[in-house]
Amino acid sequence: MYEFDYRRAASVEDAVAALRASGEAKILAGGMTLLPTCKMRLARPSQLVDLGRLQGLKGIEIGDADVTIRAMTRHADVAASAELRRALPALAGLAAGIGDAQVRNRGTIGGSVANNDPAADYPSACLGLAATIVTDRREIAADDFFQGLFQTALAEDEIIVAIRFPRPVAAAYEKFKNPASRYATVGVFVARSASGVRVAVTGASENGVFRATAIEAALQGSFTPDAAATIRVPSKGLASDFHGSADYRAHLIPVLAARAVQTCLSQA
Amino acid sequence: MQSVTLTINGKPVTAEVEGRTLLVKLLRETLGMTGTHVGCDTTQCGACTVLFNGDAVKSCTILAVQADGGDVTTIEGVATGEELHPVQEAFRTHHGLQCGFCTPGMVMRAIDLLAKNPRPTEEEIRHEMEGNLCRCTGYHNIVAAVQAASGQTPIGH
Numbered sequence: 001m002y003e004f005d006y007r008r009a010a011s012v013e014d015a016v017a018a019l020r021a022s023g024e025a026k027i028l029a030g031g032m033t034l035l036p037t038c039k040m041r042l043a044r045p046s047q048l049v050d051l052g053r054l055q056g057l058k059g060i061e062i063g064d065a066d067v068t069i070r071a072m073t074r075h076a077d078v079a080a081s082a083e084l085r086r087a088l089p090a091l092a093g094l095a096a097g098i099g100d101a102q103v104r105n106r107g108t109i110g111g112s113v114a115n116n117d118p119a120a121d122y123p124s125a126c127l128g129l130a131a132t133i134v135t136d137r138r139e140i141a142a143d144d145f146f147q148g149l150f151q152t153a154l155a156e157d158e159i160i161v162a163i164r165f166p167r168p169v170a171a172a173y174e175k176f177k178n179p180a181s182r183y184a185t186v187g188v189f190v191a192r193s194a195s196g197v198r199v200a201v202t203g204a205s206e207n208g209v210f211r212a213t214a215i216e217a218a219l220q221g222s223f224t225p226d227a228a229a230t231i232r233v234p235s236k237g238l239a240s241d242f243h244g245s246a247d248y249r250a251h252l253i254p255v256l257a258a259r260a261v262q263t264c265l266s267q268a
Numbered sequence: 269m270q271s272v273t274l275t276i277n278g279k280p281v282t283a284e285v286e287g288r289t290l291l292v293k294l295l296r297e298t299l300g301m302t303g304t305h306v307g308c309d310t311t312q313c314g315a316c317t318v319l320f321n322g323d324a325v326k327s328c329t330i331l332a333v334q335a336d337g338g339d340v341t342t343i344e345g346v347a348t349g350e351e352l353h354p355v356q357e358a359f360r361t362h363h364g365l366q367c368g369f370c371t372p373g374m375v376m377r378a379i380d381l382l383a384k385n386p387r388p389t390e391e392e393i394r395h396e397m398e399g400n401l402c403r404c405t406g407y408h409n410i411v412a413a414v415q416a417a418s419g420q421t422p423i424g425h
């Protein structure tokens with residue numbers, strides 16, 4: 001690792017000020033992506049601004065219409081929340097399947113969403129559930145937030161403080177995981193709500209998380225596993241690597257969507 | 269350099285560290301506690317697992333300054349005098365180690381798992397121990413050891 005200054009943020013405002021003071025400063029949340037990147041010398045921040053002591057950025061609130069998870073809530077806490085398991089089991093289950101136990105004991109939802117790794121799990125839940133990303137200064141719809149490979153709508157000095165998920169009628173996440181890292185080779189999040197069906201896909205595209213609109217349309221007509229399974233997804237623009245070809249990923253999308261629909265139906 | 273104070277295996281320890289000093293480096297190089305191992309540089313192997321404020325974490329991916337003020341338990345801190353911790357004893361009895369390189373991390377992870385889930389199923393053990401790799405691939409006996417440590421009949425017996 002290259003040298004850097006370490007600063008423990010006293011408040012969100014303090015962290016924003018630190019980012020403004022130096023263009024090379026970076027927020028440190030759970031460190032499960034940023035520290036390995038620094039260790040490989042792929043990042044060279046001048047300063048790490050640690051949000052770890054800000055208790056106000058931790059916690060889960062379950063409302064009648066939505067669930068709010070604050071940015072520094074760890075994957076392990078999301079997975080273990082009994083209230084969330086009742087209110088939005090798909091999200092608790094998604095968190096339980098991230099990485100491994102030690103990673104879940106440090107990694108945070110805010111860090112994962114800010115990072116927007118094309119194979120990360122949370123972005124699919126945000127897009128699938130039409131979540132709102134709440135920052136220190138504004139609210140951003142998930143549809144506008146994720147802007148391609150590791151790209152988001154966040155300004156350089158902007159900090160995520162919470163994610164708000166509308167409560168669906170039913171939702172499910174199915175991941176075909178990379179057996180070594182547990183990142184998604186393909187992951188499909190299906191959510192059914194009063195306003196319709198949304199299907200978000202992670203892991204598959206070279207451009208990060210996206211909505212499978214053809215599957216959404218089919219499920220809008222008939223919310224059954226078969227309706228999802230019979231859609232052919234074009235492989236153009238999908239990722240191809242030694243974990244799977246673009247054709248293989250294209251094949252997995254309807255297969256996983258159908259499984260997620262099955263899980264949704266069993267929740268009703 | 270900045271000063272950090274941690275409780276390590278029940279004793280307060282103060283040390284001067286750089287911002288970039290990893291907890292595992294503080295343990296192994298500054299404090300000479302070499303029971304905690306380093307097996308990779310990609311946060312994947314779990315050989316460096318310690319308990320931090322009661323949770324298993326990879327000490328190669330947490331800065332000493334992040335851990336400042338916290339409570340750390342390493343493999344050196346789990347036995348009582350000459351008496352092995354029940355999880356250590358189960359690894360010994362059930363041959364849960366071959367070369368032993370991954371063992372400190374395996375034991376620390378298993379202690380955390382059993383503290384939170386005292387009677388895990390075989391499936392839960394395999395899922396919850398995914399962050400610990402054994403290069404000797406002795407997973408079968410590792411699972412058996414964790415089952416035995418939780419008072420259950422180990423697989424294959």
Ligand SMILES: Cc1cc2nc3c(=O)[nH]c(=O)nc-3n(C[C@H](O)[C@H](O)[C@H](O)COP(=O)(O)OP(=O)(O)OC[C@H]3O[C@@H](n4cnc5c(N)ncnc54)[C@H](O)[C@@H]3O)c2cc1C
Nearest residue numbers: 029030031032033034099107108110111120121160182183
């Ligand atoms: C072995 C391993 C396996 C993993 N497997 C998976 C997996 O299966 N699925 C998966 O989804 N992820 C996986 N991850 C990644 C993990 O989920 C990380 O925790 C997550 O991607 C980043 O969260 P963090 O809190 O650790 O953020 P950090 O690493 O601290 O930060 C990540 C980035 O986000 C920025 N940032 C952090 N918080 C904020 C905020 N509140 N506002 C603005 N910017 C912020 C940081 O500046 C940095 O650029 C894995 C990681 C490891 C090491």
Ligand code: FES
Nearest residue numbers: 307313314316328
């Ligand atoms: S040395 Fe920490 S995970 Fe490998």
Ligand code: FES
Nearest residue numbers: 366370402403404
């Ligand atoms: S016993 Fe050799 S690495 Fe596990």
